[in-house]
Amino acid sequence: xxxxxxxxxxxxxxxxxxxxxxxxxxxxxxxxxxxxxxxxxxxxxxxxxxxxxxxxxxxxxxxxxxxxxxxxxxxxxxxxxxxxxxxxxxxxxxxxxxxxxxxxxxxxxxxxx
Amino acid sequence: xxxxxxxxxxxxxxxxxxxxxxxxxxxxxxxxxxxxxxxxxxxxxxxxxxxxxxxxxxxxxxxxxxxxxxxxxxxxxxxxxxxxxxxxxxxxxxxxxxxxxxxxxxxxxxxxxxx
Numbered sequence: 001x002x003x004x005x006x007x008x009x010x011x012x013x014x015x016x017x018x019x020x021x022x023x024x025x026x027x028x029x030x031x032x033x034x035x036x037x038x039x040x041x042x043x044x045x046x047x048x049x050x051x052x053x054x055x056x057x058x059x060x061x062x063x064x065x066x067x068x069x070x071x072x073x074x075x076x077x078x079x080x081x082x083x084x085x086x087x088x089x090x091x092x093x094x095x096x097x098x099x100x101x102x103x104x105x106x107x108x109x110x111x112x113x
Numbered sequence: 114x115x116x117x118x119x120x121x122x123x124x125x126x127x128x129x130x131x132x133x134x135x136x137x138x139x140x141x142x143x144x145x146x147x148x149x150x151x152x153x154x155x156x157x158x159x160x161x162x163x164x165x166x167x168x169x170x171x172x173x174x175x176x177x178x179x180x181x182x183x184x185x186x187x188x189x190x191x192x193x194x195x196x197x198x199x200x201x202x203x204x205x206x207x208x209x210x211x212x213x214x215x216x217x218x219x220x221x222x223x224x225x226x227x228x
Contacts, residue, residue: 004155033215042201042218043156056215090155100144100205102216104155 006105021108023074023091032074035090081112119219134222135186136202145185146203
């Protein structure tokens with residue numbers, strides 16, 4: 001099973017709303033990631049979790065707040081977003097073995113209105 | 114930081130034609146990955162390359178890890194309509210280290226296949 005599951009698939013939110021994106025994997029991967037992707041552009045790394053601890057924050061604004069409740073779950077809490085934050089948000093996971101293959105979820109298409 | 118230069122940016126081909134795309138970098142990479150992304154979906158890993166000179170196939174797809182470690186190519190033979198999508202090359206963000214999936218991506222090649 002090489003599946004990373006993200007929910008919801010689509011989300012529309014107002015600029016004053018609070019919402020959360022969820023990601024789950026059962027591959028035993030101990031590294032999990034959030035990427036942001038604009039249309040026809042490559043994914044851009046936002047956060048990296050290693051063994052449930054935040055190891056990398058790529059200077060992401062504080063209106064994005066990641067959380068890793070356990071080794072299988074990764075959340076991204078959203079608050080006071082701007083229309084320019086509209087994008088496809090991708091979760092990914094990988095082994096911590098030096099093998100750099102990352103497996104991606106299908107993404108959450110976020111629209112901020 | 115490291116950059117991956119991917120070309121061509123887009124390709125419009127007829128069904129049955131072969132396709133070739135490549136990725137180059139000014140830095141050495143220890144791993145090259147090729148992903149395909151279809152509209153509305155996340156990237157799917159097609160091929161992973163770990164050794165300089167390595168040639169790996171996955172069905173109609175063939176990818177090679179360049180001898181200099183600074184380039185890789187992906188070929189698709191006898192293209193079919195379901196090959197449409199964006200193809201990305203990727204490598205570890207820290208070219209020499211074990212970045213555990215923190216990836217640098219090329220800009221992507223948009224492939225359109227006409228029946």
